[in-house]
Amino acid sequence: MEKGILDVVGGEIVGIVTPVSICMFLVVTLVHILDPRGEDAPVSNIAMMVYNEQASDSFSEKLGGALLNAIVFVVIVTLVTFMLVALFYYRCTRCLRVYMGISAFTVLAWMGGIVAVQIIKLYSIPIDVITFLICTINFASVGVAAVFFCRMPIMVTQGYLIVIGMLVAFWFTKLPEWTTWVLLLAMAAYDVVAVLTPRGPLNLLVELAIERDEDIPALIYEARPTVSGRMQMPPSPAQMGSDAERPRVRRWNRRASRSSNPSPDTELGESPMSSGNASQRDSTLTAAVDDSQNLITGPPTEPEVGIIGSRLISSTGEGGALHAVSIILHENSHMDDDTVPLVQQQTNSPSSPATLGRSEAEFDHRSRPMNGATQHSEDGDEETGIGLSGAIKLGLGDFVFYSVLVGRAAMYDLMTVYACYLAIVAGLGATLILLAVWQRALPALPISISLGVIFYFLARLVMDPFVLDMSTNLVFF
């Protein structure tokens, strides 16, 4: 039977939601096993350098202290991000590459080792020190190679990225409660500012990367990479013993960015959209050609591809992370006879131009004239990402923050975990829709984090007593 629309739509979104869910699930499991009530003494952290929260402090003290912590953290992150942008600008690829390799190795070996030791202690697994060391070092080395340097089966790379995100997120759940929440909100705000303002570090980085047509240097999770060239995610940050890195990267729409610089569309008398098409077509065509060459030849000829700079690095672990959402259209699938495969035809109503563009990019030119009169742009569902043929990339830092939120919720109850999970996935879907509509780099954090925080407090304060009251009395509805 012919495949219907339901089989096709939404594949990319599920491809991104699944690893996010897996990462969150792993963090929740770890939290549940190792630290169910959040009672572990927080290891000193860069995020706590100003104020160390005690349970006995008053409400205002805690809030004030948490705010200070968050502000200091955000400032450090901003500084480090700017430093990274500078390094990227001056093309110090060597030092960035080395740094990122070291930081990833530290995350996997050191933090992974600590978590492994805790699990071994908990379950009394018989293992000796030498075996453990060998295993850990091997694991970490393969991880660094998989993520940065070599081309490995995609599952291995994706698996290691998830593990890195999980370890960093687990580390961050060790922060005291108030600091965690305020920090999450502060990072969401920072993300919006850094990505959307013209002078923001992440924005600068994305523009630099676009100009040079290089991959963004950072740890990026790619849902469906097609060519090895893209697999070299430049990496990320980190290290430093006391804190974790949060490699985050942003997704950006290369195509749209290119086409966002065309000459003003005053030539054609029609709607601005269609006139923009002409210039867009040229720019996108060149982009397509460039990209295809990039893809086909792969990294060896382009030493800078993929390893440019280490974006997200910070001695404290934050490093600038790009949190935007981007979609890279893959030309591979259209190499055959489509000469202009990825033109975004935005001839119609502004209602849902991006989706139109995408779906056309997906297939044929024939569909162009059918651009619909009857679009409902606000059918906001996660389906708007559908027409994409390209992989969706999400920065690892986004993974980390989502998992931190959910991990912190896990310290209260399973109900809050699920509520936050649904809120985050809904936020992610909304961000994808916005991405389809706005066609530019977007921060992936703010909507999800704010929805997650709102639902956490709603669930904890309002829903929990209500539902527990009923379910402990075996009254369901």
Next chain:
Amino acid sequence: MGVVVGLGYFLIALGPALTIFFSSIAPKPFLTLTVLASALIYLVSLVAAAIIWRAFLPGPSWVFLLMLATAVFIQEVTRIFYWRFFLKTEKYLNVLAVKLSKPQLNFVDRLEVSFASGVGHGVAHAIFFGLSVIAPAFGPATYYTESCKEMPFFLVSALLTLAFFLLHTFSMVIAFNAYTHGVGSQKLFVPVMHLGASFLTLINLLPNGCIVGVPLVFLCTLVTMVYGDRIVWENTDPNFLNHSSLQSMHSGSSL
């Protein structure tokens, strides 16, 4: 009693859900998104109900009657909104289908989407009501309530969760069908059954009530499942297709 028993309770409550998910829903990514969307909507309705009643908790037992009535009412209203939302989405999907030169959504797709929505509701219900209580079962002890001394509390909870999961799943199928064809009695079937099942759980408050309550809830679930089954057969029976209901389906009739 350990991880084994905890896992057992979990599978009792969500075993069918997992099977359904991995066999019917996971292969089609759109249905996975539907599950997530309908779970979110269920959560929103639950939060709305909780906000209203939070101030009155904990209260005397008769408050439960009112709470249940309002909560079920809110959920049914949410179901109507969800149906409207589905109609809009369907139009959009059809446009996309035309562009991608794929067939438009037909009745089987609608059944699948309604099924997935039901699973979303059911799973959300299962997790909020059932699983959050099962968590202690993974530990070393068990628990019996006053009113139900025969079976461990966790077992009763898991069984009820299973019943309600199936109830929610098939209610959605019936509801979508009812709104599609505009059959009045069918439209009423779902809210009435939902209300009936939740009032039946009130029997659990009485001493030894769960012996009577749980089988009755399962009876409600069985009736819903049989009715849903009949609807699916009706929809896929070739004779049925020739009737005028087909046109009403395509016109996307609403409430």
